[in-house]
């Protein structure tokens with residue numbers, strides 16, 4: 237008897253999981269698999285990473301759910317291609333199912349695995365599950381990708397209205413008897429993974445309708461713990477179905493729906509313009525002469541710039557792995573514009589710390605804030621961190637929560653004067669962009 241493997245990656249749930257549903261509909265019993273990928277794990281800077289802990293706990297949850305269905309989750313550890321080779325010695329695999337992942341590393345990994353499986357005559361079925369619309373499903377009239385959010389979101393909504401699969405529910409749980417019957421498999425130990433477990437707490441995956449309804453009024457105030465949904469980590473690892481949340485958002489709150497559309501937008505940008513991973517979307521911005529001062533970068537990282545909103549945000553990030561969106565915009569703008577530090581220094585710092593780190597959204601957010609991305613605010617609009625704080629944390633609840641020494645002599649004065657930093661930024665950006673434009677027009 238043959239079996240199908242369902243390969244979990246960014247979709248750690250049994251319920252409403254498109255690829256899993258398709259696998260369970262197939263002719264063979266399904267064995268679920270997860271691979272702790274050493275290429276990813278070994279690149280993490282700390283041996284105690286909250287995201288690894290999150291994944292581990294979610295896998296344990298899946299193990300339990302599968303045990304109820306008389307099956308188990310096979311959790312492997314290694315380089316994916318090597319793991320796949322070894323799996324063939326253990327199981328009579330006849331087909332492989334998964335959900336698509338659009339990050340450049342994942343695309344390359346999947347290509348290699350697909351080639352390997354192809355050499356054995358095994359089909360590799362990959363499905364859309366991580367986003368509502370992928371790559372060019374929402375495109376301009378001439379078939380090219382949108383690069384501006386507003387028309388994209390309009391076209392997205394038009395398509396969602398017509399496409400009955402957009403928010404479809406895939407009831408994998410109803411097919412539980414199609415899992416491969418097996419006693420549970422052991423999880424790899426923490427020693428094997430080379431990580432420490434750690435006592436982290438994570439945001440709840442259940443969010444009240446009331447909170448989503450109020451989102452438009454509450455989302456901009458970082459002191460409001462429940463002002464946003466905090467679902468980022470669940471969307472990142474697929475412990476929630478994006479279709480289910482988008483369906484709810486459609487009926488509950490258009491502002492919230494728009495945020496989910498931003499997520500699709502950046503995923504679409506990364507898929508169509510993979511160069512953004514390393515370079516500015518607007519190439520002329522790659523000629524800016526960044527100052528890249530190491531000491532300034534250290535002050536930004538440790539939240540000691542003397543700008544309370546920036547410092548509170550960075551301390552929140554360092555302590556919890558989360559930072560409010562409004563504050564992400566301010567700290568990212570501050571790094572690239574006030575300090576003239578290349579956004580590609582800030583981006584990996586966020587990647588290291590954020591629980592909800594997602595390459596496409598992080599890159600999109602950073603390029604937006606630095607002014608070099610799709611749909612970016614013009615570079616001459618520079619956030620004033622003091623004015624932002626007066627507007628969005630006027631009663632100082634957020635800054636006082638994260639900066640206990642605020643208002644005492646122990647808190648440093650601003651590391652750079654706003655007016656001076658603003659003029660310096662305008663000059664550097666203008667010169668860099670002009671130089672870049674000349675380079676690209678071939679006149680230099």
Ligand SMILES: Cc1cc2nc3c(=O)[nH]c(=O)nc-3n(C[C@H](O)[C@H](O)[C@H](O)COP(=O)(O)OP(=O)(O)OC[C@H]3O[C@@H](n4cnc5c(N)ncnc54)[C@H](O)[C@@H]3O)c2cc1C
Nearest residue numbers: 464465466467468495498499561564593594597598601602
């Ligand atoms: C510099 C910078 C870096 C960022 N890095 C990331 C990142 O690594 N991962 C990430 O998911 N988001 C990132 N964002 C977007 C946004 O800040 C977070 O999605 C949001 O703060 C997460 O909190 P929440 O779950 O409470 O979001 P909510 O406000 O409740 O929004 C719901 C969901 O919508 C999506 N969303 C909201 N805003 C955006 C946005 N601007 N772009 C894309 N998706 C959005 C997210 O999936 C989010 O969980 C970044 C923004 C900036 C400015």
